[in-house]
Amino acid sequence: MIPIDYYISYASELLTKIISIPAESFLEKERADYLFSYLSKQESVFPERYGNNIIVKHIKADKPTLMLCAHIDTVPPANGYSFDPINPPIDEMRILGLGSNDDGASVVSMIAVFCYFVQNNIDLPFNIILALSCEEERSGQGGMKSINKMVEAIADFAIVGEPTCMKAAIAEKGLLVIDGVCSGKSAHCAHWEQGDNALYKAVDAISAIKALPIENLNITQIHAGSSHNVIPDICNFVIDIRTTGELSNEDILTTIQNAAPNCTCSARNMANHASAIAIDHPLVITAKSLNIETYISPTTSDWMRISIPAIKMGPGDSDRSHKADEFVYKNELAEGINTYIKFISHIQL
Numbered sequence: 108m109i110p111i112d113y114y115i116s117y118a119s120e121l122l123t124k125i126i127s128i129p130a131e132s133f134l135e136k137e138r139a140d141y142l143f144s145y146l147s148k149q150e151s152v153f154p155e156r157y158g159n160n161i162i163v164k165h166i167k168a169d170k171p172t173l174m175l176c177a178h179i180d181t182v183p184p185a186n187g188y189s190f191d192p193i194n195p196p197i198d199e200m201r202i203l204g205l206g207s208n209d210d211g212a213s214v215v216s217m218i219a220v221f222c223y224f225v226q227n228n229i230d231l232p233f234n235i236i237l238a239l240s241c242e243e244e245r246s247g248q249g250g251m252k253s254i255n256k257m258v259e260a261i262a263d264f265a266i267v268g269e270p271t272c273m274k275a276a277i278a279e280k281g282l283l284v285i286d287g288v289c290s291g292k293s294a295h296c297a298h299w300e301q302g303d304n305a306l307y308k309a310v311d312a313i314s315a316i317k318a319l320p321i322e323n324l325n326i327t328q329i330h331a332g333s334s335h336n337v338i339p340d341i342c343n344f345v346i347d348i349r350t351t352g353e354l355s356n357e358d359i360l361t362t363i364q365n366a367a368p369n370c371t372c373s374a375r376n377m378a379n380h381a382s383a384i385a386i387d388h389p390l391v392i393t394a395k396s397l398n399i400e401t402y403i404s405p406t407t408s409d410w411m412r413i414s415i416p417a418i419k420m421g422p423g424d425s426d427r428s429h430k431a432d433e434f435v436y437k438n439e440l441a442e443g444i445n446t447y448i449k450f451i452s453h454i455q456l
């Protein structure tokens with residue numbers, strides 16, 4: 108039996124290595140190459156490559172299948188780094204660098220956990236596959252969107268690895284951004300009666316939209332007018348909705364459009380929908396039985412691109428993502444790997 112500590116120490120080395128290979132969304136090739144060759148060298152591990160996504164299957168019998176997934180890409184470095192985000196200094200307690208927390212910690216922990224179960228030949232009531240995706244941060248067509256049908260044909264449920272302090276997100280809010288446009292007719296203010304003020308139409312539309320019983324809806328931007336003495340012929344405004352899944356994005360857009368018939372409403376992206384898992388699903392029951400805190404996450408992830416039941420759980424802290432001087436504590440990695448192993452060992456179907 109190869110001990111968990113062995114996997115923890117190599118996860119930490121692997122994380123340090125991949126941080127040094129830049130992998131902004133759409134530019135992940137070199138990091139994917141490295142991970143693919145790294146995995147190929149591991150005993151009993153047979154990675155498959157789909158663009159810059161990597162899938163490793165361990166299908167032994169006709170059983171349900173658990174997918175572990177995490178993303179290998181990063182955002183560009185935020186302003187204000189006090190060190191080189193790609194070649195960070197060594198720190199005793201932490202692993203520093205761009206993507207260390209989001210989502211490198213989950214990537215290396217899931218690799219470690221996958222290898223632990225496969226190489227120790229541990230018999231579980233389900234198979235496991237590992238999916239390392241690209242382009243997550245930019246919702247690219249070549250990321251999870253390009254492999255979701257394939258993985259869903261194999262996997263029945265999933266753990267999405269993202270920095271959650273190893274709490275289990277049992278739902279995540281979606282994001283719907285809607286542009287509203289009101290049109291009128293311009294005129295000189297001295298002859299205002301010849302015009303049709305688009306701003307007044309927008310004010311009416313905004314009041315009607317604000318009164319709708321849609322949760323987490325905020326109107327955040329408005330623009331009209333070119334000069335104090337011109338009746339504006341166009342007024343644009345922006346609505347930001349952190350969706351809960353209670354209404355579909357299509358229903359929300361229709362409701363808003365119906366409430367504001369004098370403006371044209373269009374969604375920037377209908378695909379960032381909310382996700383949730385049934386509270387009696389074995390993944391949720393496992394979390395409860397191990398006293399792992401459950402919560403609703405305010406951020407989206409690859410979860411919104413898959414339709415199988417899932418929870419989101421991983422080492423690191425979402426608060427550190429996309430910020431300067433990103434890091435993950437070494438003991439968070441160790442705790443993440445230990446918790447994943449305990450969690451997976453406890454799932455009862």
Ligand SMILES: [Zn+2]
Nearest residue numbers: 178209210269
């Ligand atoms: Zn992430």
